[in-house]
Amino acid sequence: MTDEEAVGMTVLLLVGGHETTANSIALSVLALLRDRAGWEALVASPDLVEGAVEELLRYLSPVHHGVVRAVARDATVGGTAVGAGEGVIASLFAANRDPAAFPDPDRLDLRRDARAHLAFGSGVHQCVGQLLARLEMRVALRALVTELPDLRLAVPFEEVAFRFDAPIYGLRSLPVTW
Ligand code: HEM
Secondary structure, three states: OOHHHHHHHHHHHHHHHHHHHHHHHHHHHHHHHHOHHHHHHHHHOHHHHHHHHHHHHHHHOOOOOOEEEEOOOOEEEOOEEEOOOOEEEEOHHHHHOOOOOOOOOOOOOOOOOOOOOOOOOOHHHOOOOHHHHHHHHHHHHHHHHHHOOOOEEOOOHHHOOEOOOOOOOOEOOOOEEO
């Protein structure tokens, strides 16, 4: 590796590793508190957290813009011809809401087997931090539901500010109380 490559990789690990996971935890808490049923289910059975994290990753798809690829050779993708050298954006969000893969996809169902989601991408560039990300989400959610079972939003859902302008979907802040 050159110095430049080493610095680039370090920045990627820091930004890719922090923004994504921090926002995934905040978005998950918001999704669970919005309709308290999910939150209460985890408070009653913290062991559901592991599966719930997979469903939250599917439902939220934090890397909203999808993954960008250059086409290596002429091919047909989803019925559309793409030529070598062209660019393709694969929407992870659309794949994670595909009713053929996940029935009733717009419903957050914490008991669904969502392990086949594509929130971490697919193929050789699939997220290298996904095991750490899963662990962080599990630890954070389990700690919150066991230590702060009465956690609730401090403002109406409509007043929570989203980061619609950022590549990693997330929240500007999440006001909570307990
Ligand atoms: C919930 C949290 C996370 C999500 C949703 C996420 C999602 C993704 C996605 C969609 C990709 C692109 C995959 C592709 O191009 O096919 C990616 C790549 C990557 N992620 Fe993550 N990530 C998360 C956490 C992390 C963490 C914790 C780290 C590091 C500690 C990390 C480091 C990376 C790196 C270095 C790449 C580039 C891999 C490559 O190009 O070969 N990510 N991530």
